[in-house]
Amino acid sequence: MVLSLEFSTQHRKQIALEKRVKELEHDKESLQSDFEAAQGTVDLMRGMVEKARREYLAQVQETIKNEILMGQAVNSLDCEVVQLRAEASSLRQLNSQLVGELESTKEAAATGEKKLEEVVGKLSEAKGQLEEAASSLAALTTEKNAAEASKQKLEAEKADLMNMGADALTDGFELALEQIRCL
Numbered sequence: 001m002v003l004s005l006e007f008s009t010q011h012r013k014q015i016a017l018e019k020r021v022k023e024l025e026h027d028k029e030s031l032q033s034d035f036e037a038a039q040g041t042v043d044l045m046r047g048m049v050e051k052a053r054r055e056y057l058a059q060v061q062e063t064i065k066n067e068i069l070m071g072q073a074v075n076s077l078d079c080e081v082v083q084l085r086a087e088a089s090s091l092r093q094l095n096s097q098l099v100g101e102l103e104s105t106k107e108a109a110a111t112g113e114k115k116l117e118e119v120v121g122k123l124s125e126a127k128g129q130l131e132e133a134a135s136s137l138a139a140l141t142t143e144k145n146a147a148e149a150s151k152q153k154l155e156a157e158k159a160d161l162m163n164m165g166a167d168a169l170t171d172g173f174e175l176a177l178e179q180i181r182c183l
Helices: 001-072 078-146 149-183
Strands: none
Touching: 001 078, 001 149, 078 149
């Protein structure tokens, strides 16, 4: 009778732990998708910043080239000098616009980085919850050593699955930290 009550109690604890593991797995999937979305946004912003930088450099080089040509043609081509100065002015205006776009792109990238930091925080929180679940599972495994042989086999498989989940989460967290370091 005592063994039956103990087994019933252990069974209820096992069901509660399995439910908690499913909740953690669902949270992990949700956090992973948030992280991937944030990473995509950061990558897009980096591409936009790089494109704006290349365009800016090309326009600056073009402006310098035009100013050199104007300096050489000042004595003989007064009309062309006026025309080239107007073109240089429009390039400066475009340069100012590009600088403004670059600043807004930097702000968008900073927003993406903040979202990424939030995702990393959520991943860290999920890791802590997973570690708590792993310690609870270890305590249950100790209590169930006196149970039937088949019950021990099931608990050992469950512990292995939990460790695999923790390893996967830890690997994901370490990759996220590495990405943050790269940023």
